[in-house]
Amino acid sequence: METNSDCFWLLFIASKCKTFSSQNSIWLLLLLCMGWLGMTLCFWLYPGGPAWGKYHWLRKRGATKHNNIIPGPRGFPVLGSMNIMLNLAHHKISAAAKCFDAKRVMAFSLGDTRVMVTCNPDVAKEIFNSSVFADRPVKESAYSLMFNRAIGFAPYGVYWRTLRRIAATHLFCPKQISFTEAQRSDIASQMRSIIACRGGTGEISVRDILKKASLNNMMCSVFGSKYQLGSSNTETEQLSQLVEEGYDLLGKLNWSDHLPWLAGLDLQKIRLRCTQLVPKVNKFVSRIIQQHKLQPETNNHDFVHVLLSLTGPDRLSDDDMIAVLWEMIFRGTDTVAVLIEWILARMVLHPEIQSRVQAELDEVVGKSRALMESDIQSMVYLQAVVKEVLRLHPPGPLLSWARLAITDATIDGYHVPAGTTAMVNMWAITRDPEIWVDPLKFMPGRFVSKDSSTDVEFSVLGSDLRLAPFGSGRRTCPGKTLGLATVNFWVGSLLHEFEWVQSDANPVDLTERLRLSCEMANPLKVKVQPRRR
């Protein structure tokens, strides 16, 4: 800013000066351009690229010892490594970290944004355990879509803490999770009926069924609305379109988040699409809140009633309520569906492992009745399969949403300035041969073997950073227990009911597509055969 106003005054005074001809002004302009170019090149020359270079030059020149600079790619002048975040960012970051021998900590620039990333569990622990990284960088799309007022992007502080406490007490506590068991069981049985019906005619695609089941489940917990999976209705159709659009917008790399001089242009039309989406979300969720206000609370324990019943400092404004409710639907829908699709794909690819899960189901449950959630605790191998899929196909390979350094910090001996975005490449950690035996092999047995450090007791909930697909620390996923309970139960139910077989026309393709979650690029197509009659 200062530099711009200095230039302005310089040009203003110079223009008043008689000797300042148009020729001289061209020279001055040229001089300024060359100065800018020189500065840009100096910033770019630093390891990690222009954003890190700018920091070292303008703020800490001389103070930073050269051997304490985080290694990493320079990328392009001005742009830095924007290309690294396109398509499969987790693969590219992992490859760059190997190339720069920077698996513990690597620096790179996304335009003006300084980023540090780790592919190491010890450094990941250091980041997650530190209160410095309890904030999130807020993208323009997250801000426009009101997520800064919901848990995921709320700044670390009293408001965020209040929201987490409310959600932990009323939505994610064990009592509430067991209270919603009947609803998950009902949806599982609807899924089984639809699959049995469609599967009879040959190949089926499961993605739509899983997404709809997951959406209905969240709509029931959050709004108290119950729908039949098989029948179409405008409310679920509308909401699934809103969620889909929100997912697309949040998952996009928005260039103007990192290159502020592009912000006015909205080249990718992200701002425009957000402004079109928000009134629709407001209208949809407001209508549901109004309906709840008109109905006195009956036996219904949905989250809208909970929020409306809050009093005193916990009471949320209608706008905040809309943001919180919308986020719950949004976050809880895709992650669960994406993970179950990966698990079923692996079951089709590894029939011997599928048979072992089914043998366990037959032993614990038998064939005469359907699986119940209480059976899951006895199903060690099924849980091992889910863990192994979380290891090879974490829905958030970069743990979805990054963290932001609130103040200066020291990570792995490196100085990390306030305002730096920190990422953990969980995908790279879970495929590291120095951490996992045969990391690319699908071996659920590693989670049941007695002589392995990853036995039955291994928790994926964030205490062991070798496999923490729900993140860890203050901003760990609050929906992890609910998410895992849903996934274990639904997968168990589907494997108990059917044998899942590869389709000859559409063999399983494990190619990934990274949006907000990492999903199968080509939706799973399978054949099913009933096993329980």
Ligand code: HEM
């Ligand atoms: C398989 C299912 C799921 C996976 C893999 C998953 C993964 C994640 C990850 C990696 C994070 C970031 C954690 C961090 O920064 O340390 C996160 C945050 C979050 N998740 Fe989940 N999640 C799942 C299910 C759910 C469900 C069912 C809900 C809610 C209904 C939910 C709500 C949230 C929220 C609100 C946050 C933001 C937390 C904060 O910033 O304080 N997630 N999730």
